[in-house]
Amino acid sequence: MRMKLAGAMVMIAMSASAQTPKIMLVMHGGAGTITRSGMTPEAEAQYRAALEQALRTGQAVLARGGTSVDAVEASIRVLEDSPLFNAGKGAVFTHDGKNEMDASIMNGANKMAGSVAGVTIIKNPISAARAVMEKSKHVMMAGRGAELFATKMGLEIVDPSYFWTERRWKALQQELLKEQQQPRGDLGVGERKKFGTVGAVALDRSGNLAAGTSTGGTTNKQYGRIGDSPIIGAGTYASNDACAVSATGEGEYFIRWTVAYDIAALMKYRGMTVQQAAEEVVNHKLVDAKGEGGVIALDRNGNFAMPFNSEGMYRGWIGGDGVPHVEIYK
Amino acid sequence: MRMKLAGAMVMIAMSASAQTPKIMLVMHGGAGTITRSGMTPEAEAQYRAALEQALRTGQAVLARGGTSVDAVEASIRVLEDSPLFNAGKGAVFTHDGKNEMDASIMNGANKMAGSVAGVTIIKNPISAARAVMEKSKHVMMAGRGAELFATKMGLEIVDPSYFWTERRWKALQQELLKEQQQPRGDLGVGERKKFGTVGAVALDRSGNLAAGTSTGGTTNKQYGRIGDSPIIGAGTYASNDACAVSATGEGEYFIRWTVAYDIAALMKYRGMTVQQAAEEVVNHKLVDAKGEGGVIALDRNGNFAMPFNSEGMYRGWIGGDGVPHVEIYK
Numbered sequence: 001m002r003m004k005l006a007g008a009m010v011m012i013a014m015s016a017s018a019q020t021p022k023i024m025l026v027m028h029g030g031a032g033t034i035t036r037s038g039m040t041p042e043a044e045a046q047y048r049a050a051l052e053q054a055l056r057t058g059q060a061v062l063a064r065g066g067t068s069v070d071a072v073e074a075s076i077r078v079l080e081d082s083p084l085f086n087a088g089k090g091a092v093f094t095h096d097g098k099n100e101m102d103a104s105i106m107n108g109a110n111k112m113a114g115s116v117a118g119v120t121i122i123k124n125p126i127s128a129a130r131a132v133m134e135k136s137k138h139v140m141m142a143g144r145g146a147e148l149f150a151t152k153m154g155l156e157i158v159d160p161s162y163f164w165t166e167r168r169w170k171a172l173q174q175e176l177l178k179e180q181q182q183p184r185g186d187l188g189v190g191e192r193k194k195f196g197t198v199g200a201v202a203l204d205r206s207g208n209l210a211a212g213t214s215t216g217g218t219t220n221k222q223y224g225r226i227g228d229s230p231i232i233g234a235g236t237y238a239s240n241d242a243c244a245v246s247a248t249g250e251g252e253y254f255i256r257w258t259v260a261y262d263i264a265a266l267m268k269y270r271g272m273t274v275q276q277a278a279e280e281v282v283n284h285k286l287v288d289a290k291g292e293g294g295v296i297a298l299d300r301n302g303n304f305a306m307p308f309n310s311e312g313m314y315r316g317w318i319g320g321d322g323v324p325h326v327e328i329y330k
Numbered sequence: 331m332r333m334k335l336a337g338a339m340v341m342i343a344m345s346a347s348a349q350t351p352k353i354m355l356v357m358h359g360g361a362g363t364i365t366r367s368g369m370t371p372e373a374e375a376q377y378r379a380a381l382e383q384a385l386r387t388g389q390a391v392l393a394r395g396g397t398s399v400d401a402v403e404a405s406i407r408v409l410e411d412s413p414l415f416n417a418g419k420g421a422v423f424t425h426d427g428k429n430e431m432d433a434s435i436m437n438g439a440n441k442m443a444g445s446v447a448g449v450t451i452i453k454n455p456i457s458a459a460r461a462v463m464e465k466s467k468h469v470m471m472a473g474r475g476a477e478l479f480a481t482k483m484g485l486e487i488v489d490p491s492y493f494w495t496e497r498r499w500k501a502l503q504q505e506l507l508k509e510q511q512q513p514r515g516d517l518g519v520g521e522r523k524k525f526g527t528v529g530a531v532a533l534d535r536s537g538n539l540a541a542g543t544s545t546g547g548t549t550n551k552q553y554g555r556i557g558d559s560p561i562i563g564a565g566t567y568a569s570n571d572a573c574a575v576s577a578t579g580e581g582e583y584f585i586r587w588t589v590a591y592d593i594a595a596l597m598k599y600r601g602m603t604v605q606q607a608a609e610e611v612v613n614h615k616l617v618d619a620k621g622e623g624g625v626i627a628l629d630r631n632g633n634f635a636m637p638f639n640s641e642g643m644y645r646g647w648i649g650g651d652g653v654p655h656v657e658i659y660k
Binding site: 136233237 | 586
């Protein structure tokens with residue numbers, strides 16, 4: 001009996017010590033009309049491979065005791081360097097045929113945050129957002145000013161042509177053709193159903209959360225439009241007292257509904273779990289408002305949610321066992 | 331006895347009908363180290379006169395049945411046109427000797443919102459923010475793109491020299507001198523203790539709330555820095571289910587704490603009054619974080635709060651009686 005009790009206690013202690021350094025990384029690669037019928041097996045395999053690589057890269061950081069901020073930056077850089085996702089290398093084109101990118105990052109341990117908007121020559125916008133967070137007193141920098149800052153900070157600068165990809169260029173031409181045939185009256189952006197933003201939320205060995213988001217915005221965007229990705233509280237939020245969130249979708253709704261912070265507020269003020277809070281915002285509030293998209297949200301215990309109200313969302317997670325899990329469809 | 335009861339009922343009915351169309355406008359003209367000893371009687375009289383004029387202008391809109399959005403825009407335009415406040419005409423200078431302005435507006439009836447950041451040729455940025463809200467599908471536009479949109483929308487465009495004022499130019503030179511003597515290591519913005527942002531929150535006859543904020547940012551700002559004023563949820567928020575908020579202060583803290591939306595969230599999710607919620611965020615959360623500034627917040631019943639944790643805040647309110655009230659110090 002004594003033996004049995006001691007054994008049980010050892011098991012409890014082991015399970016507690018196994019839980020303390022719980023690490024978790026959750027990522028998304030954008031939401032929208034992503035359906036099985038619209039995807040070739042080759043394309044699906046490419047997306048899965050890229051997401052798995054990003055997950056493994058971020059998990060390796062966490063597994064060797066790196067911070068959640070390190071893991072978020074490292075994993076997002078992988079997707080920024082891939083031409084598959086609408087961020088970094090694969091960024092979509094603006095109306096004027098440029099690639100203007102936004103990114104943000106937030107450290108849940110101290111609520112520090114950084115963001116860049118409308119940058120065109122920074123190879124990895126997520127790293128520029130991190131530099132703003134850690135090497136300036138500011139939270140948000142835009143345009144040429146942000147590029148000047150990133151240059152002074154020694155980040156990798158590329159010629160704008162680095163971001164040119166045939167696939168995105170053709171997508172812009174299609175949009176422009178559609179516009180000629182059916183001019184948009186309100187000077188806004190026409191129908192678009194793919195939101196290729198990428199994002200990551202991570203929990204490190206010290207129990208600290210972080211979140212980051214990076215995007216090329218929307219194809220054919222005009223007038224210096226800024227979406228939710230670089231807006232702290234809308235597209236990105238992290239605080240150890242609640243959760244880490246990264247969003248993807250119709251940015252305007254995510255700004256007006258303060259989506260990322262609202263999930264944290266529902267947890268803090270209403271006592272909801274991360275699943276309940278994320279579900280409430282994405283599948284009730286946003287659905288009522290007809291705002292399409294999804295989020296990834298992670299709490300300090302490693303519980304996470306990946307709700308989306310669109311047809312699909314590239315998403316995945318990886319924990320302490322190092323096995324990546326990727327999902328695309330509903 | 332019968333007579334008495336009838337009289338009492340008439341009084342109740344009158345008081346109810348007098349309450350239904352309750353209108354209210356609350357404004358701020360910035361917070362910071364504003365002290366009696368540091369202010370001449372002439373300067374104080376000028377600030378009071380400008381704030382009273384802005385309050386009367388907005389109240390006149392509400393009194394004739396105009397919307398809260400109309401009142402917010404009209405009253406903020408008055409302060410933008412004054413050289414006294416750091417918004418529009420009186421905007422401070424950036425490090426490069428330019429005037430780059432931000433503004434945002436939100437309609438509490440439908441959660442529509444609009445914002446512009448880093449604009450240099452739009453006479454009234456608050457009107458540009460309104461045009462983004464009402465005439466585009468976007469929420470936020472920055473820089474040249476926002477200026478192009480405002481121009482197409484027929485807003486008044488001015489030469490950048492319109493925003494040149496001797497007082498603000500001298501303030502920049504002082505900052506630049508200070509910087510030469512004591513270089514700032516972190517490439518951030520040096521000490522600054524006046525936050526001249528302007529803002530308004532209004533309640534109209536139909537019971538709809540609106541909020542707006544306009545600013546020139548901070549003297550000597552660099553790198554395309556964007557503060558909280560154009561960020562929905564940080565510097566500006568309005569929703570009929572909670573309150574309307576406009577903030578002024580160290581923008582970076584207001585972004586990281588999602589100040590404007592957090593006040594709404596505390597009301598919705600914790601059942602706090604507008605006074606309790608505004609007090610909690612400004613005088614507890616921000617004070618703990620050492621984030622200086624203040625807010626104005628208004629609920630659908632016309633209750634409002636104007637807490638600030640700095641030495642002073644230009645502020646005032648005006649209700650159905652048309653009598654403006656202005657306060658400056660603690």
